[in-house]
Amino acid sequence: MLNRILRKVFPKQNKALLDKKVLELKELRKRSDEIVICGSPTEGSWLGISNATHSLFPDKTYTFPQWYSHPVFKDKEMKVWKEALVGLQFTKITISGFATFFFDFISEYGEKEHFEVIYHGTWSEMHDKERRDWMARMFQLAGIGKIKEIGFIKEGMAETVHQLYSFNCIHVPLPNPEIPEGIQKINLDRSKFHIGVFGADTFNKNLHNQVVHALLIENAIIHVLDKSIFDYLNMSDRVVEHGKNLSKEKFLQILGSMDLNLYMSYSESWGLVAYESEAMGVRCISKNNIDYLNQIKENLIR
Numbered sequence: 001m002l003n004r005i006l007r008k009v010f011p012k013q014n015k016a017l018l019d020k021k022v023l024e025l026k027e028l029r030k031r032s033d034e035i036v037i038c039g040s041p042t043e044g045s046w047l048g049i050s051n052a053t054h055s056l057f058p059d060k061t062y063t064f065p066q067w068y069s070h071p072v073f074k075d076k077e078m079k080v081w082k083e084a085l086v087g088l089q090f091t092k093i094t095i096s097g098f099a100t101f102f103f104d105f106i107s108e109y110g111e112k113e114h115f116e117v118i119y120h121g122t123w124s125e126m127h128d129k130e131r132r133d134w135m136a137r138m139f140q141l142a143g144i145g146k147i148k149e150i151g152f153i154k155e156g157m158a159e160t161v162h163q164l165y166s167f168n169c170i171h172v173p174l175p176n177p178e179i180p181e182g183i184q185k186i187n188l189d190r191s192k193f194h195i196g197v198f199g200a201d202t203f204n205k206n207l208h209n210q211v212v213h214a215l216l217i218e219n220a221i222i223h224v225l226d227k228s229i230f231d232y233l234n235m236s237d238r239v240v241e242h243g244k245n246l247s248k249e250k251f252l253q254i255l256g257s258m259d260l261n262l263y264m265s266y267s268e269s270w271g272l273v274a275y276e277s278e279a280m281g282v283r284c285i286s287k288n289n290i291d292y293l294n295q296i297k298e299n300l301i302r
Contacts, residue, residue: 017065018077022084024062032060034092035085036118039066039099044200044225044244048272049097049120051248052153052174061096069099082109092116094151103137110146117142118151118172124204124267142167153270174270179279180249185257193220196258196282198251198273201229204266211239214262223258256280263287 028035036057041047045068054061065072073081085093086109095102096118106115117138125131141147143165151172152158158169188194195214199205211230214222215238224230227241242254255261261277263286277284 014073014077018073018080021065021081025084025088028060028062029088029090033090034060034094035062035090036060036094036096037062037064037098037102038096039064039069041245042066042068045069046097047245048200052120052270052272053096053118055175055177056096056172057094060094066099069101071099071101086113094118096120100134100137103141106141106146110141115147116149116151117147118153119157120153122154122204122267123157127203139165139167154268174272177272177276177279179252179276183249183252183256183280186253188257189221191219193217194223194257194259195220196223196255196261196277198223198225198255198261199263199265201226204268206264206266210262210264215239223254252276252280256282258282260285 025035036053038050038053038061039046040063041050046066050063071078082105090113092114094116095106097120098117109115119138121131126135138147138150142150149168149170150158150161151170152161153172153174155171155173158171161167162169195217197207197210197214199207201207207224207229211222211224212233214220215233215235221238221240223240223242225242225244225246227236227239230236230239233239246254255273255277258277259282261273261282261284263271263274263277263284265271265287268287271286274284274286
C-alpha cells in the first residue's frame with residue numbers, strides 16, 4: 001500500500017533523481033574518503049537530525065531522499081544506488097539518525113564496508129515499541145561487528161552502552177550553532193506577550209502541557225509550528241501557526257521575535273532550540289536534562 005502511495009507521490013521523477021543522487025555521491029568522493037548519510041526532512045520530520053548532521057559534518061554529509069522514514073527509491077533503484085556507493089570505496093560510511101530501511105543495507109554489506117552509526121535520541125524514547133525494536137537491531141548488528149562504532153549525541157549514553165555491551169561508542173557533541181548576524185524580527189502586536197512553543201508533535205517534546213499552561217498567562221499569544229493539533233482547546237484566536245517546513249533563517253526570525261520561548265521537553269539530546277533562543281537574547285524556560293546548559297552558563301558568567 002505504501003509503495004503504491006509513494007509511486008503516486010514520486011512518479012517518473014525517480015530516474016532523474018537517482019542519476020542526480022549518484023552524481024552527488026561521485027562529487028562527494030572527490031573531496032572526501034568518508035561519507036555521512038542522513039535522510040532528507042519531510043516537513044518537520046527529520047529536520048533536527050538533518051541540521052545537526054550538517055553542522056557536524058558540513059563537507060561529508062550526503063542527503064538520502066526519503067519520505068518521512070521511507071525511501072523514495074523502489075527496490076531496483078535502491079540496488080543501483082547501493083552499488084554506486086559501495087563501488088566508490090569510501091573508507092568509512094556513517095549513517096546519521098537512520099531509518100529502519102538502512103538496516104538491510106548494513107546487513108548486506110557490513111562484512112566488507114566500515115559502517116558507523118550516530119544515534120540522535122535518548123533513552124526516554126524507548127517507550128515506543130518501534131524505537132525499542134530499532135535499538136535492539138542496532139545492538140545486534142554491533143554485536144556481530146557489522147556496525148563498527150556507535151556515536152551518541154546525548155551526553156552519557158556512549159559510556160552507558162559501552163559499559164553494558166563493550167561496543168565501540170563515542171560521544172558526538174554538537175558544535176555551538178552559529179547565529180547569523182542581522183536576523184530580522186517579524187512584525188508582531190507588541191501590546192501582547194508572545195510565547196514560542198516550537199517542537200515536533202511527539203510525546204517527549206511535551207507540547208500540549210506547555211501550550212495549555214502558557215495560555216494561562218493573561219494577554220499571551222502562543223506561537224507554534226502546527227496549530228491544528230491544538231484545535232481541541234477552541235482558542236484559535238490566541239494560537240498562531242508558522243508552519244512545519246520552515247527554512248533555518250525563517251525559523252530563527254520567528255524564534256528571536258518572541259518575548260519568551262518554552263522548551264520543556266521531557267528529554268533532549270542537546271537542546272538546539274533553547275540554545276538558539278538564548279543566543280539571540282530571548283529567554284527560554286527549559287528543563288535541566290539538556291546538554292546546552294553548560295554553554296549557556298559559560299556565556300552568562302562572561
